[in-house]
């Protein structure tokens with residue numbers, strides 16, 4: 159994976175830049191000792207590492223604006239960072255950049271239950287947003303599996319989703335407004351605690367923009383009343399294809415479960431060994447969760463049972479208690495960690511039309527055999543958001559390159575069947591060079607023209623999202 163060569167001129171001015179940053183931030187908020195900047199050398203795509211020149215940890219929008227103003231004047235690239243859980247390398251620094259971490263921006267600024275919103279600083283973790291409102295019977299719907307750690311800032315930048323987004327939508331469907339600081343230090347308010355802001359949908363543009371357009375310091379989020387009840391069922395199948403066909407039939411029937419999750423045998427075995435969740439040893443497993451009143455749950459589950467039975471499942475296990483439900487979810491929620499016990503892995507993220515699931519799963523198996531690397535599948539099947547996990551050995555020469563080549567084939571397959579290179583993890587550095595498989599040169603130029611407006615000097619997260627060759631003239635200028 160190529161990163162642009164560091165700018166020697168910037169590196170030679172490091173001491174002066176540090177002094178300027180120290181003039182607007184407390185001493186402990188400017189990290190410049192190489193032993194300490196190493197802590198920011200990667201995110202969750204840990205195959206790629208590069209310590210930044212400096213890391214800063216501002217505590218307010220004013221401090222963020224002051225940092226950006228200095229970096230703008232000095233011509234220094236800035237990489238915004240939430241909690242560093244990106245699986246696409248979105249928060250990977252370059253060696254001449256400043257990492258701008260928002261972890262100290264973590265306060266709840268306002269809660270309004272009558273109008274169902276909460277306003278938080280963007281470094282607050284996803285799960286702690288629900289934590290702030292659950293005593294009053296509310297929750298924040300988007301629930302990435304990393305929700306204990308990941309920040310709302312990263313969720314907005316990546317337009318993150320989660321297991322329960324089939325019913326409630328992803329971040330963009332639950333975001334009402336942001337405070338955004340542009341690269342030259344200007345503070346913008348976009349959207350707000352009402353349903354549809356006047357003018358162009360700039361909020362839609364910011365959500366999913368991967369730290370390319372500005373630094374989000376505050377977010378107004380929709381909160382929802384907790385449902386009366388929820389119940390998952392676990393359905394086991396003898397083949398991936400049949401499980402995929404069952405997902406397709408549930409969606410076709412018009413039922414909207416709150417989640418439909420898929421795990422294949424390698425992931426089921428790893429999760430079972432890791433968590434002892436009591437999973438059956440089957441080829442494919444679905445977790446389907448529905449919610450509502452007791453009557454609504456019973457009605458939806460009986461329809462789902464009828465559909466599943468048409469596909470001859472090996473097992474159909476309905477949770478009878480909160481304990482049963484927690485056990486059904488335990489293996490799924492721990493699946494990534496469990497796979498990490500087996501080997502290094504790269505987690506892909508592509509989206510396909512649900513009806514293509516059986517064919518795509520079959521083709522992934524064939525590609526896995528061709529490339530000689532095992533692939534486990536665990537994903538949000540209801541909305542076709544796939545997460546093939548390619549196992550490789552980081553210490554074996556050539557394995558990472560084979561893994562990248564296999565990953566590229568799988569993501570191109572997603573595009574070929576009418577899907578998309580990204581689902582919920584963004585493009586980052588991981589899929590940057592594959593963008594040409596989805597977009598032609600005119601499309602990419604139009605997308606880059608948007609960055610030109612917000613960040614004319616191309617200083618924000620400049621080596622991401624767009625193929626390096628396509629963005630070179632802008633970055634160099």
Ligand SMILES: Cc1cc2nc3c(=O)[nH]c(=O)nc-3n(C[C@H](O)[C@H](O)[C@H](O)COP(=O)(O)OP(=O)(O)OC[C@H]3O[C@@H](n4cnc5c(N)ncnc54)[C@H](O)[C@@H]3O)c2cc1C
Pocket residue numbers: 201202237238239240241242243244245247248249260280301302303304307308309310311312313314315316317318319320321368369370372373374375494495582583586619
């Ligand atoms: C085990 C595991 C499970 C995961 N499960 C899911 C899942 O179910 N669903 C899902 O969608 N993702 C998942 N992810 C991916 C990741 O957690 C999400 O992409 C998350 O939103 C990243 O948040 P973060 O705070 O860690 O952001 P970071 O990794 O710090 O940054 C991500 C991107 O956001 C940008 N950014 C950060 N802060 C700001 C800011 N203030 N302003 C502008 N841009 C900013 C960065 O520059 C970068 O491009 C998972 C990751 C792991 C490790």
